[in-house]
Amino acid sequence: MSYADHLRAALAEPDWVTLQRLAEIATRLGMSLYLVGGPVRDCLLHRAVTDLDLTTEGDALILARTAAHELGGTWKKFNRFGTAKLILPGRARFAPIDLATTRTETYARPGALPDVVRGTITTDLIRRDFTINALAIRLDGAQPGALIDRHRGEHDLRAGALRVLHARSFQDDPTRLFRGVRFEQRFNFAFTADTLQLIAPALPVINQISGDRIRHELELIWGEAQPWQALARLDELGILQSIEADLHVDDWIAVHFQAQPTRDDRFACWAWLTCRLSETSLTRFSQRVNLARAEAIDLEQVRALRAAADVLGRLNSRSSIYRALAEYHDRSLRVALTVIDQPAARAALELSLDQLRDVRPTLNGMRLQELGVSRGPMIGRILAEVQAAVLDGIIATPQQEEEYARQIMAREGREA
Numbered sequence: 001m002s003y004a005d006h007l008r009a010a011l012a013e014p015d016w017v018t019l020q021r022l023a024e025i026a027t028r029l030g031m032s033l034y035l036v037g038g039p040v041r042d043c044l045l046h047r048a049v050t051d052l053d054l055t056t057e058g059d060a061l062i063l064a065r066t067a068a069h070e071l072g073g074t075w076k077k078f079n080r081f082g083t084a085k086l087i088l089p090g091r092a093r094f095a096p097i098d099l100a101t102t103r104t105e106t107y108a109r110p111g112a113l114p115d116v117v118r119g120t121i122t123t124d125l126i127r128r129d130f131t132i133n134a135l136a137i138r139l140d141g142a143q144p145g146a147l148i149d150r151h152r153g154e155h156d157l158r159a160g161a162l163r164v165l166h167a168r169s170f171q172d173d174p175t176r177l178f179r180g181v182r183f184e185q186r187f188n189f190a191f192t193a194d195t196l197q198l199i200a201p202a203l204p205v206i207n208q209i210s211g212d213r214i215r216h217e218l219e220l221i222w223g224e225a226q227p228w229q230a231l232a233r234l235d236e237l238g239i240l241q242s243i244e245a246d247l248h249v250d251d252w253i254a255v256h257f258q259a260q261p262t263r264d265d266r267f268a269c270w271a272w273l274t275c276r277l278s279e280t281s282l283t284r285f286s287q288r289v290n291l292a293r294a295e296a297i298d299l300e301q302v303r304a305l306r307a308a309a310d311v312l313g314r315l316n317s318r319s320s321i322y323r324a325l326a327e328y329h330d331r332s333l334r335v336a337l338t339v340i341d342q343p344a345a346r347a348a349l350e351l352s353l354d355q356l357r358d359v360r361p362t363l364n365g366m367r368l369q370e371l372g373v374s375r376g377p378m379i380g381r382i383l384a385e386v387q388a389a390v391l392d393g394i395i396a397t398p399q400q401e402e403e404y405a406r407q408i409m410a411r412e413g414r415e416a
């Protein structure tokens with residue numbers, strides 16, 4: 001089977017037609033056109049190809065504009081490196097096609113973002129992370145269907161080997177450590193011995209990459225079919241500890257990732273990774289990976305709920321459960337349910353979520369003022385007591401609420 005046949009088999013028919021038409025346009029414009037990176041790897045692995053990453057040695061923006069015009073689509077410039085996103089009819093869910101000009105990359109210092117200049121397909125493949133991702137299939141006129149494989153990527157694909165292209169690769173860009181682990185686990189591949197040896201010396205450089213980049217890499221892991229395996233490998237290689245020294249992956253994490261129906265909930269993934277950290281370590285971790293404030297707050301809530309499970313389990317009235325959990329957000333409570341085993345604590349969380357959160361007395365501050373309470377903290381105190389009584393089933397109707405409030409006012413008056 002030729003590479004073109006492999007490609008045709010891996011693509012949905014409309015995508016195959018689209019690639020042919022793009023190749024015709026590129027040929028007419030005198031530009032080369034390649035399918036490159038992940039989709040070529042997946043095609044050679046006989047996996048379905050849905051992402052279309054294309055590269056040309058010509059001007060990708062001109063190609064994108066011409067193709068959009070001729071094929072009835074739209075395009076937009078994506079970044080300053082001459083990359084375009086092309087949206088064409090016939091693509092599933094209108095997924096954009098990435099169209100880039102081939103580049104050469106250099107790194108001013110370890111962990112920095114690369115400096116980029118225009119290059120050839122050869123330099124464009126050299127800048128890539130692993131040999132299995134440094135593959136291209138030519139699509140335009142001269143030799144359609146030819147595999148460009150300067151780094152023995154096809155050989156490594158067959159061998160299930162993950163190999164970097166040069167010894168400084170991880171130092172240049174430590175996010176490749178995370179990518180490598182992801183591919184290793186996804187394809188059941190293994191780092192070659194040479195590549196494995198380069199990992200430990202690159203660990204200190206992880207300190208130099210931004211929190212956003214680390215967070216992004218971990219989020220990509222959440223999207224894998226078996227994230228816990230990648231996490232365990234990151235742990236084994238010391239990569240996880242280079243982010244936060246106290247992070248460890250054990251059976252508990254594997255079991256929680258495996259058992260949960262909520263695995264597509266990214267927040268839950270963060271929680272399973274971090275909820276057994278101390279408060280200090282969790283704060284440090286959230287800052288390191290630059291989590292959004294709301295997410296960091298809710299992760300701390302899950303951690304605190306789990307740590308306080310025994311206390312929660314001993315609460316014995318609906319109003320005390322309400323009070324204890326009033327400050328916690330719904331998603332914190334929901335995810336806490338997935339990490340707490342004690343039945344009584346779980347029952348309290350469920351009760352709060354299902355029944356207590358929305359209980360509000362009909363009585364309000366305005367009515368209390370009409371009844372003679374002056375504006376101030378007393379109003380809040382009375383309403384809280386009335387609400388507790390409603391929660392505990394002591395009172396039920398609006399009349400009873402008002403009567404109850406009057407009793408509190410009388411009591412407060414006596415005490416004043």
Ligand code: ATP
Binds near residue numbers: 036037128
């Ligand atoms: P996935 O299947 O997870 O999407 P992919 O290989 O398609 O994997 P992308 O993140 O879409 O990954 O990247 C596209 C291509 O760009 C990769 O195949 C690889 O050749 C190259 N690449 C991406 N990130 C890096 C990096 N950090 N260093 C070098 N090359 C990279």
